Amino acid sequence: MFSKTVKNSKEVLHFIKEFNSDLGVVFGNGDRNSIKLFDLDGKTINIKSFKVPHLINKVVYKNFRKSKARRSYEYATVLLEKGIGTPEPIAFLEKFNWLGLQDSYYASEHLAAELTFRELVEIPDYPDHENILRQFTRFSYDLHEKGIEFMDHSPGNTLIKKISENQYQFFLVDLNRMNFHESMDFDMRMKNLSRLTPKKEMIAIMSDEYAKLYSESSAEIFEKMWGATNDFQTAFAKKHKMKKKLKFWKA
Helix, strand or coil, X not given: CECCCXXXXXXXXXXXXXXXXXXXXXXXXXXXXXXEEEEECCEEEEEEECCCCCHHXXXXXXHCCCCHHHHHHHHHHXXXXXXXXXXXXXXXXXXXXXXXXXXXXXXXXXXXXXXXXXXXXXXXXXXXXXXXXXXXXXXHHHHHHCCEEECXXXXXXXXXXXXXXXXXXXXXXXXXXXXXXXXXCHHHHHHHCCCCCCCHHHHHHHHHHHHCCCCCCHHHHHHHHHHHHHXXXXXXXXXXXXXXXXXXXXX
């Protein structure tokens, strides 16, 4: 499936076919999925090759559920329709055999950004830190008002681009887990912000900014957001500990 704006679909298909060759430039560490950059008519495009699904998911993605590549493409289209920033979707491609899904790919424009939210977490004295954090909070509020529950709203999945002095734009990436609602209640909103940072001082700023836009007070928002953050951090630590034990017994 290609976006209607794509004029050179044959070349994109060629890039995907040759994804495992020396063509293109590897981007990122490729822990789960592999990403490569390609030049298309003078513009850089980003193609993600999703990890080959295990046996059960091969069948599931063929018969019962859309692939991650397809969801990424469709969700990007919906986000842009709703006025939410994300790299322009170009195409998705799925390869099936008799059993199920073999491979899937998602192509989009490659967006060069100054930072991700992760830099705000890891570099407290990052230039214009508080202003960026407050603008990001307003961006997140806009998501919630539009009923967009970005399930992977985590530090590495928002690209931040400076567009003018003291003004920033935000772009969501890694889109395959997303829900769309008529509205989002207070608990759902706060839980959606729980994966971003464990830093209390950042939560305090975000709570203050969110309260300027929402019906709850800054204190109530802080209490709920900080509680959701602690719940996530506890669950994450338990999951990480369990994975380490499993690796030990497999070794």
